[in-house]
Amino acid sequence: MLRTNIEKTVIQSVQGKIHHPVASSPFRIGHDGSVNILPATGAITYNVSLGDPAFGWAGDHVEPGVSIKNEDSNENNALMVLACVGNEARVISGDAKGAKGIVIGKHGGIDHVLVQFEKEDMEKMAVDDKILIKAWGQGLKLLDYPDIMVMNIDPNLFLNIPIKEENGMLKVPVTAEVPAYLMGSGIGGSTAFSGDYDIMTADTETVKRLRLDRLRFGDLVLLKDCDNTYGRGYLKGAVTVGVVIHSDCIKMGHGPGITTIMTCKYSKIQGIIDENANIKNYLK
Known part of the structure; x- marks a missing residue:
């Protein structure tokens, strides 16, 4: 097994809210010059999940699962840096309170952390529900492979x-x-x-x-x-x-x-x- 410094890595809470989709303009220009109105980033995406194809959707930059963010930019920077793929997430407000999920990605530009939950739990969620993540992973090192x-x-x-x-x-x-x-x-x-x-x-x-x-x-x-x-x-x-x-x-x-x-x-x-x-x- 790979030797790591796992016992020295820090587990710390970070948190965000389910983020509503945003649109400064309804139109998206395709690389072929086409003008499109399509679903894109944010919110709860009910029918796109971890393991599904990344191609073929009638959408643009579609984020599987639940997209979370903080209104405060400094707090959101910390969420984006510290949350790691595979971290445990837990809903701490709203009708789905207590439901657990897994971080599955971090999307730059829009600055969302993406979390996958069971579909029955997602049906109970709403925009602005709070999600806490046990952030763990940054600082992990391979002791035999410093490069x-x-x-x-x-x-x-x-x-x-x-x-x-x-x-x-x-x-x-x-x-x-x-x-x-x-x-x-x-x-x-x-x-x-x-x-x-x-x-x-x-x-x-x-x-x-x-x-x-x-x-x-x-x-x-x-x-x-x-x-x-x-x-x-x-x-x-x-x-x-x-x-x-x-x-x-x-x-x-x-x-x-x-x-x-x-x-x-x-x-x-x-x-x-x-x-x-x-x-x-x-x-x-």
């Missing part, structure tokens, strides 16, 4: 991923590998410890050739030549592993969002293609 940075993932979930050690490298199950030239919106961000960045999908032939059109919410993917250590950018030989957290998009430069969970400036991470490499299969 590999781990972020945004619950330590128990991370240790449940069947990662193999071989000749100083980590072999990680992923459903697909993405070339750096397809990474778009969010690139150049100052940190990967919050939010996500998008796989661009306007080139449908390339997307199909790389089988990216089969991605599902929660899938692990490997990003080639992508450095997420101190921001997001291109670096030949760098490797990043992330989780698919929102749907495909119609807008130019956008597509399924990826929240980073591992990154290295050197080629010390190798992807092993496994169609079952989805966090849904590693959650207890």
